Amino acid sequence: MQIRPLHDRVIIKRLEAETTTAFGIVIPDTAGEKPDQGEVIAVGPGKRDEAGRIITPDVKVGDRVLFGKYSGQTVKVDGEELLVMREEDIMGVLE
Amino acid sequence: MQIRPLHDRVIIKRLEAETTTAFGIVIPDTAGEKPDQGEVIAVGPGKRDEAGRIITPDVKVGDRVLFGKYSGQTVKVDGEELLVMREEDIMGVLE
Amino acid sequence: MQIRPLHDRVIIKRLEAETTTAFGIVIPDTAGEKPDQGEVIAVGPGKRDEAGRIITPDVKVGDRVLFGKYSGQTVKVDGEELLVMREEDIMGVLE
Amino acid sequence: MQIRPLHDRVIIKRLEAETTTAFGIVIPDTAGEKPDQGEVIAVGPGKRDEAGRIITPDVKVGDRVLFGKYSGQTVKVDGEELLVMREEDIMGVLE
Amino acid sequence: MQIRPLHDRVIIKRLEAETTTAFGIVIPDTAGEKPDQGEVIAVGPGKRDEAGRIITPDVKVGDRVLFGKYSGQTVKVDGEELLVMREEDIMGVLE
Amino acid sequence: MQIRPLHDRVIIKRLEAETTTAFGIVIPDTAGEKPDQGEVIAVGPGKRDEAGRIITPDVKVGDRVLFGKYSGQTVKVDGEELLVMREEDIMGVLE
Amino acid sequence: MQIRPLHDRVIIKRLEAETTTAFGIVIPDTAGEKPDQGEVIAVGPGKRDEAGRIITPDVKVGDRVLFGKYSGQTVKVDGEELLVMREEDIMGVLE
Numbered sequence: 191m192q193i194r195p196l197h198d199r200v201i202i203k204r205l206e207a208e209t210t211t212a213f214g215i216v217i218p219d220t221a222g223e224k225p226d227q228g229e230v231i232a233v234g235p236g237k238r239d240e241a242g243r244i245i246t247p248d249v250k251v252g253d254r255v256l257f258g259k260y261s262g263q264t265v266k267v268d269g270e271e272l273l274v275m276r277e278e279d280i281m282g283v284l285e
Numbered sequence: 286m287q288i289r290p291l292h293d294r295v296i297i298k299r300l301e302a303e304t305t306t307a308f309g310i311v312i313p314d315t316a317g318e319k320p321d322q323g324e325v326i327a328v329g330p331g332k333r334d335e336a337g338r339i340i341t342p343d344v345k346v347g348d349r350v351l352f353g354k355y356s357g358q359t360v361k362v363d364g365e366e367l368l369v370m371r372e373e374d375i376m377g378v379l380e
Numbered sequence: 381m382q383i384r385p386l387h388d389r390v391i392i393k394r395l396e397a398e399t400t401t402a403f404g405i406v407i408p409d410t411a412g413e414k415p416d417q418g419e420v421i422a423v424g425p426g427k428r429d430e431a432g433r434i435i436t437p438d439v440k441v442g443d444r445v446l447f448g449k450y451s452g453q454t455v456k457v458d459g460e461e462l463l464v465m466r467e468e469d470i471m472g473v474l475e
Numbered sequence: 476m477q478i479r480p481l482h483d484r485v486i487i488k489r490l491e492a493e494t495t496t497a498f499g500i501v502i503p504d505t506a507g508e509k510p511d512q513g514e515v516i517a518v519g520p521g522k523r524d525e526a527g528r529i530i531t532p533d534v535k536v537g538d539r540v541l542f543g544k545y546s547g548q549t550v551k552v553d554g555e556e557l558l559v560m561r562e563e564d565i566m567g568v569l570e
Numbered sequence: 571m572q573i574r575p576l577h578d579r580v581i582i583k584r585l586e587a588e589t590t591t592a593f594g595i596v597i598p599d600t601a602g603e604k605p606d607q608g609e610v611i612a613v614g615p616g617k618r619d620e621a622g623r624i625i626t627p628d629v630k631v632g633d634r635v636l637f638g639k640y641s642g643q644t645v646k647v648d649g650e651e652l653l654v655m656r657e658e659d660i661m662g663v664l665e
Numbered sequence: 666m667q668i669r670p671l672h673d674r675v676i677i678k679r680l681e682a683e684t685t686t687a688f689g690i691v692i693p694d695t696a697g698e699k700p701d702q703g704e705v706i707a708v709g710p711g712k713r714d715e716a717g718r719i720i721t722p723d724v725k726v727g728d729r730v731l732f733g734k735y736s737g738q739t740v741k742v743d744g745e746e747l748l749v750m751r752e753e754d755i756m757g758v759l760e
Numbered sequence: 761m762q763i764r765p766l767h768d769r770v771i772i773k774r775l776e777a778e779t780t781t782a783f784g785i786v787i788p789d790t791a792g793e794k795p796d797q798g799e800v801i802a803v804g805p806g807k808r809d810e811a812g813r814i815i816t817p818d819v820k821v822g823d824r825v826l827f828g829k830y831s832g833q834t835v836k837v838d839g840e841e842l843l844v845m846r847e848e849d850i851m852g853v854l855e
């Protein structure tokens with residue numbers, strides 16, 4: 191079972207700390223807390239601008255993304271914990 | 286008797302916890318509380334954008350949807366408890 | 381004497397609890413409080429969108445409507461208690 | 476001496492409670508307080524919409540209007556107490 | 571030396587209480603406090619609407635204006651105390 | 666070294682109290698505090714309106730300007746204390 | 761590994777105090793705290809205006825920029841502490 195996100199929402203699988211270290215990024219003054227990065231699992235179609243056009247999100251499934259520590263809401267799908275947040279809350283893509 | 290929602294409001298029948306488990310999704314750190322998903326019972330025509338055009342909602346009757354725990358307002362119709370919320374508060378559709 | 385509402389305001393006669401039960405809708409966790417539905421008595425011409433066009437309200441005189449418990453302001457006309465609220469605060473029409 | 480209101484402001488002479496009773500309207504749960512209706516004394520030219528056009532107010536001098544209890548600011552002109560409020564704060568016209 | 575106001579700002583010389591009484595206006599429930607009217611000393615060119623056009627203010631130098639008690643900021647020019655406020659904060663012109 | 670301000674930001678050198686007195690302006694009820702005027706050192710290109718056009722600021726280098734006491738942020742360049750604020754926070758130009 | 765910023769976000773390497781002194785700028789009343797300037801490491805494509813057009817940021821990689829002390833969020837990439845902030849929060853470029 192999957193979540194099809196609406197509008198500009200993005201589903202993210204938070205990366206474990208070990209994985210994070212492998213990627214070399216940790217949020218410094220919050221040592222021991224959950225890392226603020228993850229992998230994009232699903233992306234909504236985008237929100238509409240004031241002229242009614244849909245703005246395609248700038249992230250795609252598989253992107254490793256960086257986001258604010260308290261961004262999004264946590265859900266559990268088939269035993270797997272996921273985050274649902276707006277594309278706006280994603281700060282950047284790790285490359 | 287039915288509620289015909291106005292604008293971008295959506296009527297949702299909250300799924301029972303048992304049903305939720307069958308679907309495999311629970312909101313983790315609020316164990317024992319009501320699940321945050323349900324089935325769409327009725328959908329309003331949509332809100333208007335700034336140019337005055339109606340934006341058709343992205344959910345339809347029968348969709349199983351995920352929403353924030355405190356979204357919407359509870360009403361009881363013919364003894365059945367329902368939620369009224371804006372389409373904006375629906376995070377995604379379960380497929 | 382009557383109130384002619386301005387803009388997108390709607391005048392509503394709140395339905396008594398008995399009437400409400402007949403209609404089968406009660407707001408569950410506020411038992412004993414006033415029901416949140418009523419009958420539309422008068423409707424304003426509608427508010428203007430950003431392009432200056434008037435948006436006709438989606439309710440009409442005689443509609444039975446559902447609204448938030450704390451929506452609107454109470455006035456008494458010729459001894460009859462009425463509610464004045466914006467069409468935006470009406471959640472749906474009971475059919 | 477008179478006040479010529481700017482933009483969408485309206486000058487209102489609050490009706491005395493006696494007069495209000497004659498009109499049959501009182502705000503119920505605030506018995507003994509000042510009534511929330513009055514007579515329009517002067518009307519500004521209207522505010523501008525986002526396209527720069529002036530929106531003519533929907534009230535005119537002489538209208539008996541209903542407004543929120545705490546709307547507007549009180550001024551005294553030639554010994555007469557008046558209210559200055561935005562047309563937006565007027566809920567309806569009594570007819 | 572003079573202040574040339576920017577945008578929609580207006581420079582106002584507050585009228586003394588004596589002068590105010592001559593004009594017949596006092597703010598009732600704040601007896602003994604400074605009157606909320608004054609004479610316009612300088613007017614900015616106006617602010618821009620969303621289409622980028624400048625909206626000429628509706629007051630001119632010499633107008634006697636009414637404004638909210640706490641509107642604007644006080645400055646002293648050549649020993650004379652003046653108020654700087656936005657045209658939006660002026661409620662009306664006394665005629 | 667210089668600061669090139671971005672958007673609608675303005676760099677201001679605050680005038681000393683002595684200089685201010687020479688100009689005849691002091692903010693009255695804050696005697697002994699820093700004056701709220703200064704000289705414009707640098708001006709950004711301007712911000713964009715909703716149509717995407719850049720709005721050229723109404724102040725230029727060398728202007729003596731009046732601003733709110735708590736406007737802007739203080740920086741020190743080559744040992745000289747400067748203020749960075751938005752053009753919006755400048756109330757007027759002293760002439 | 762690098763961060764590709766989304767929208768109008770900018771990645772900044774904060775300059776050390778020593779470097780700052782060499783540049784001659786310190787934020788005065790916060791002696792001993794981290795300087796509020798840095799070097800731009802990466803720039804997003806820009807945000808969209810209301811007409812849907814992307815607005816290219818006014819800073820580029822290598823620019824030395826000045827920003828508010830509490831602007832942005834700190835991340836650590838490959839052991840290097842970086843700041844992620846919106847271009848809007850950058851006050852100016854040091855030249």
